[in-house]
Amino acid sequence: MNYSKQREIIIDTLTKNAVHPTAEKLYEIIKKEHPDSKIGIATVYRNLNKLATAGKVKKINALENSEHFDHNTHDHYHFMCNKCKQIFDIEVDIAPDIVKKIYESTGFKVTDYDIVLNGICKNCLNDNINL
Amino acid sequence: MNYSKQREIIIDTLTKNAVHPTAEKLYEIIKKEHPDSKIGIATVYRNLNKLATAGKVKKINALENSEHFDHNTHDHYHFMCNKCKQIFDIEVDIAPDIVKKIYESTGFKVTDYDIVLNGICKNCLNDNINL
DNA sequence: ATTATAATTGATATCCGTTATCATTTTATT
DNA sequence: AATAAAATGATAACGGATATCAATTATAAT
Numbered sequence: 465m466n467y468s469k470q471r472e473i474i475i476d477t478l479t480k481n482a483v484h485p486t487a488e489k490l491y492e493i494i495k496k497e498h499p500d501s502k503i504g505i506a507t508v509y510r511n512l513n514k515l516a517t518a519g520k521v522k523k524i525n526a527l528e529n530s531e532h533f534d535h536n537t538h539d540h541y542h543f544m545c546n547k548c549k550q551i552f553d554i555e556v557d558i559a560p561d562i563v564k565k566i567y568e569s570t571g572f573k574v575t576d577y578d579i580v581l582n583g584i585c586k587n588c589l590n591d592n593i594n595l
Numbered sequence: 596m597n598y599s600k601q602r603e604i605i606i607d608t609l610t611k612n613a614v615h616p617t618a619e620k621l622y623e624i625i626k627k628e629h630p631d632s633k634i635g636i637a638t639v640y641r642n643l644n645k646l647a648t649a650g651k652v653k654k655i656n657a658l659e660n661s662e663h664f665d666h667n668t669h670d671h672y673h674f675m676c677n678k679c680k681q682i683f684d685i686e687v688d689i690a691p692d693i694v695k696k697i698y699e700s701t702g703f704k705v706t707d708y709d710i711v712l713n714g715i716c717k718n719c720l721n722d723n724i725n726l
Numbered sequence: 727a728t729t730a731t732a733a734t735t736g737a738t739a740t741c742c743g744t745t746a747t748c749a750t751t752t753t754a755t756t
Numbered sequence: 757a758a759t760a761a762a763a764t765g766a767t768a769a770c771g772g773a774t775a776t777c778a779a780t781t782a783t784a785a786t
Contacts, residue, residue, distance in 0.1 A: 466733050466782050488772075504736040509773065511734095531772090543703055556700045559690040559710070569687045571717035572674055579690070579710045586702035597753050597762050619743075635765040640744065642763090662743085 465518065470503050474511045475520075475535070484524060484532040484542070484551040487512050524578060542578075545585035552585065596649065601634050605642045606651075606666070615655060615663040615673070615682040618643050655709060673709075676716035683716060 465471075477494050478485070485493065491508045494501070512533050515521040522534040524542060532551065534542075541554040563574045596602075608625050609616070616624065622639045625632070643664050646652035653665040655673060663682065665673075672685040694705045 468734060468781080470735070486772085502736070504738095506737080506774080507735060513773095543697070543701070543705070545703075546706070552701075552703070554697065554701065556696060558693050558696050562689050562712070565687060565689050566674070566685065566712060566714075570674070570683075570685065571720070572676075572683070572712075572714055573720060574674070574712045574714040575677070576713040577711065579708070581693070581697060581703075581705045581708040583697075583703055583705040583707065589702070589704060599752075599763055601764070617743085633765070635767095637745080637766080638764060644745095 465514070470501070470507050471511050471515075473498060473501065473503065474508060475515070478512075478521065478533060479535045482535070482553075484534050486532050490533070524580070541581065543581045543583065543585070545588055546582055547584055547588040547591075550585065554581065596645070601632070601638050602642050602646075604629060604632065604634065605639060606646070609643075609652065609664060610666045613666070613684075615665050617663050621664070655711065672712065674712045674714065674716070676719055677713055678715055678719040678722075681716065685712065 473494055474490065477490060477497065481490070481493060487509045488505070490512070491503070491505050494503055494508070512521060512523070516523040516533070519537060522537045524532045524534055536553065541556075541558065543552045543554050544550070545552070559579060562577065566572050566574050604625055605621065608621060608628065612621070612624060618640045619636070621643070622634070622636050625634055625639070643652060643654070647654040647664070650668060653668045655663045655665055667684065672687075672689065674683045674685050675681070676683070690710060693708065697703055697705050
């Protein structure tokens with residue numbers, strides 16, 4: 465993979481924005497923060513996918529219809545609040561030994577997984593009480 | 596929800612086809628099995644979404660770009676083979692007490708979740724050996 | 727440095743899954 | 757039988773993502 469200024473910006477911006485943005489969202493942020501750089505939307509999509517294939521970025525497929533990206537590639541899960549629509553990282557290991565368990569019980573070899581939880585986050589729960 | 600012939604066909608066909616088809620796939624099957632019924636694609640989408648909202652069908656959001664539907668609404672997970680692209684039900688409880696665990700550690704209230712595993716299924720693993 | 731080759735880019739057309747629209751038909755209610 | 761509500765089919769429209777392609781940039785070789 466050759467160097468490119470645009471890819472550098474994309475990685476930096478994704479790293480700084482831990483909100484698991486979509487490609488389009490990231491594109492908007494980049495345009496705002498780098499008004500001079502004439503980056504195109506296709507470049508953002510292209511690079512995010514290339515980086516995901518290379519394992520440098522994680523593509524979360526389980527969120528609505530549009531894919532979100534996460535610079536954090538180590539094993540963790542995601543929680544999406546149905547009210548505020550924010551996406552949170554979940555570090556609790558709710559599914560320990562998942563790969564081993566599946567292999568032993570089914571003979572299937574798990575290489576990747578998405579665990580996305582939906583619900584209401586703490587803040588929004590508290591807000592409801594105050595209404 | 597009023598009765599409709601089309602909805603009956605949709606539910607029946609989904610139940611008979613436990614392969615977690617997309618709306619389009621289901622539409623194709625229905626057209627093949629009911630050549631006389633002039634069912635439209637929009638009706639299939641509409642009904643599947645309505646049934647999902649009513650909890651009579653499960654919408655799996657974590658599979659590629661197109662949504663798949665499952666007539667089985669009780670808690671279970673899905674495994675998609677990267678080779679044969681088939682989707683399997685996983686009945687092993689790999690994430691026990693998920694709702695409770697998340698609430699205790701984060702204060703978030705989980706109402707729903709998708710756990711989709713990717714990898715290679717048993718059959719395809721065996722096929723590879725024979726190559 | 728100069729050149730050659732491959733990678734990357736931006737602009738935009740295109741694709742495709744899904745939803746919106748709306749006139750018509752079907753279902754349930756009285 | 758009359759009415760209101762729900763559902764339908766056909767299709768236009770939407771939006772996220774990808775494909776295309778000429779132009780630009782990066783890398784390697786000379």
